[in-house]
Amino acid sequence: MVNECMLTVMTEQAQTRNERKERTRQALLDGTLALAADRGFAALSLREIARSAGIVPTAFYRHFASLEDLGATLVDDGVTALRLALREVRRNSDAGLAETVRFVFGQVAERRELFGFLIRERHGGSTALRGAIALETQLIVRELVADLSRLRALDAWSPRDLEIAADLLVSTVADGIAAYVAAAPRETISIIDRTVMQMRLIALGIGAWTPRQR
Missing domain, CATH: 1.10.10.60 (Homeodomain-like)
Structure with missing residues (x-):
């Protein structure tokens, strides 16, 4: 006892x-x-x-272990978590483009201060932190490339074509997030709606474009 x-x-x-x-x-x-x-x-x-x-x-x-380790942890808390969450969203075949974009902004809204930090630091003064953010962002691009490569309509696209399209999609959302975290609360809904529209226009362009038009 x-x-x-x-x-x-x-x-x-x-x-x-x-x-x-x-x-x-x-x-x-x-x-x-x-x-x-x-x-x-x-x-x-x-x-x-x-x-x-x-x-x-x-x-x-x-x-x-160091300040760089602390910074890498913040990147993991933000970009990495978002990447893994998006992976789960993509596994849901019913999730459309608008739903996915709104899901991303929902994640940002829950941790606005953290994503504001990441947006600022992606072009900030810390080389190590910029590199960590760029690496995680590139992983999101690569996973999106894999998704696009499964679309039969894009069978004729080269890996470089797919990467350019994926990079454009990710950059558009990143710009939307940057505007969102800097905006007043009354402006956030319009920023989300605008980002959804931009993504739809890009998707329409992807659907109409072929490598032969280059």
Whole structure:
């Protein structure tokens, strides 16, 4: 009985430590987003990020290996999660173009501060962060290329043709997200509707275009 009680206490203590560690880790991520909104990620120091979470700088390394590791985690939280979610949407054959676009904006709305950070940093001062965002974006393009290649109407298209089309679609949505996160709440619906229309026009162009017209 004593051993069981000790085991229970130790388990509860471990859970409490893990919960505290997770709260601190999230505080570091949230503090980074708040600080980067004013000056950009490249201008931030480890010391001020640690201070935003209420910890000493040396304690930062209990959660992240470096500032670049923290930045990569934010990319994972945003672009990677969105890529995986889109993969699930594409598996639903009933999901149309408009539904997919609106799904993307729904994800952005839930984490607007994070996506605002990613949009700013994709052309920001941190080379490592730009590279991580570009890599994840390219993975989305590649998965879209695979989807387009399955369309019988595009059988005559070369891999490069498909990549150009996929890149155009992804870039259009990225531009829409950039406008969305910078807009006033009353403007967001019109931005989503405009992005849906742009995607429909691109889809119509893809359907009418053939490689012979180049």
